[in-house]
Every structure is written in structure tokens, then in C-alpha cells.
Amino acid sequence: MISYRNALLLIDMQYDFCHPEGALYVPGADKDVVRTAGFIRKNRTFIERIIFTMDFHQVTDISHPRFWANREGLHPVPFTRISSQDIAEGKWRALFYPETAHAYVRNLELQGEYVHTIWPEHCIMGSRGSAIADEVMDAVCEWAGDGRFFRAVIKGTNPLTEHFGAIRANIPVEDDDTTKVNHTLLKELEMYDTIYLAGEARSHCVANTIKQLGEFPHLIKKLVLLDDCTSSVPGFEDIASTIYEKAFASGMRVCDSETRIPD
Secondary structure, X not given: OOOEEEEEEEEOOEHHHHOOOOXXXXXXXXXXXXXXXXXXXXOOOOOOEEEXXXXXXXXXXXXXXXXXXXXXXXXXXXXOEEOHHHHHOOOOEEOOOHHHHHHHHHHHHHXXXXXXXXXXXXXXXXXXXXXXXXXXXXXXXXXXXXXXXXXXXXXXXXXXXXXXXXXXOOOOOOOOHHHOOOHHHHHHHHOEEEEEEEEOOOOOHHHHHHHHHOOOHHHHOOEEEEOOXXXXXXXXXXXXXHHHHHHHHOOOEEEOOOOOOOO
């Protein structure tokens, strides 16, 4: 296999997460994108590949308010958590594909994934909110002007499952290959000696990408987390603590945006 030196994996650095007016703004993300852009510019001659992941959702999505209702017909407010017990007791019900949706919530719990959470409608397909943040995109375009290529990995298009991590959906859907393990991405990452990682949110999509890469010990050892280029959703700061502890114990390293990649 051909081996290259350095890749940069950017998780969901999109307007809705990174701009203060975004639908699901993560406090601190507006500074994260500036620091990430600086890291790219400082190291533009040493980064051989940049890979974006991008959330790309339907309006009617299993994690959006309009998918659910309570006994009074009211939709849940953002950040509501829905358990299988809530559904069994009639507190919440899915308005669309109820059998599939209710099984999804049960499977999240059985497989040790995060409790199902309702988010503001965000990163709607083709909307301004789904675009990569300008600060990062400008730096990537400068880098690409040297004759290099970046790639976008689209995730979250299936409205009946969530897709936090870059490698697979939280609960893959049997007849939808886009929700299953992304072997193409894995093979690409295997080509690099070091994989720098940044993005949003530290508590969710970054953490779950790390968790999923942790299933491949040779890849987790290649990861270097840009610690000052990722922030957590408020109220969820500690939800992924065990994921990070396990990853660091397995060989993931950490640096910051001031780091210069060695020649």
C-alpha cells in the first residue's frame, strides 16, 4: 500500500455549528474555525490530504422536533431527550414510521449509544447552514491551489437514523449502504502516517468518530486531536469523557493549532 504522511480530517465544520447565528451553534466553534484555518496555512506544504465530513439532513428527521409529538400533539423542544420508556408510557410518539423510530430508540439503548436527543433543525440539505464555514473553506482553497485535492464525506442523509461519527451511522439501516461502515474512507485513512482531527462538536460527532476509529487499533494510533479546534455542545461537556480516555489510552495523541508539522 502506498503510504503518505499527513491528512487532516475535519468533522462537520459547517455554518449551523460554527456561526453564532447558526441553527445549532456550538459556543467556541467560531474561534475553532479560525484556529483551524491558521493550522492549515501554517502547515499547507505538509498536509497532503484534507477530508471534510458534512451533516446533510432532511427537515423531517428522527432527531428534529417535527418528527415527534406528545399526548397534546406538541413537538418536543430542542435538547429534549427521549427514552424507550418515554415512548412506552406514551409521553412521546413518532409521527412518521413509528415502528421503525421506536425500535431505533430501543436499539440506541441496547447498543450503548447516546440517549436519543432532539436537536434544532440544522444542516438541511443544500441550505446555507450546511455549508463549510467560510474561515476554513478559504484556507482549504488556498491549500488546494497548490494542486492538492480535498474530499467531502456526506453523512446524515437517511432521516431514520443519526450519523454522528464519520465511519457509520449510530444504528445502520439495513437497506441503506450510506449508513453502514464507510470502507472507502477507512482505506483512505489507512494510507496516511498521521491523521490530524478537528471539528464539531467535541461532545458528539468528533467523539463518535474517535469511538468508531477506536474499533481499528492501527488507525486510532495515527490520530492527533487538535485540542483547541473543537468545542462541546453546552450541557454535554462530559458525555464523551470515557471515549476520550479510552482513545488516549489506545495511542491517540493531542496537539494544538500552533503546532508545526515536522518536515
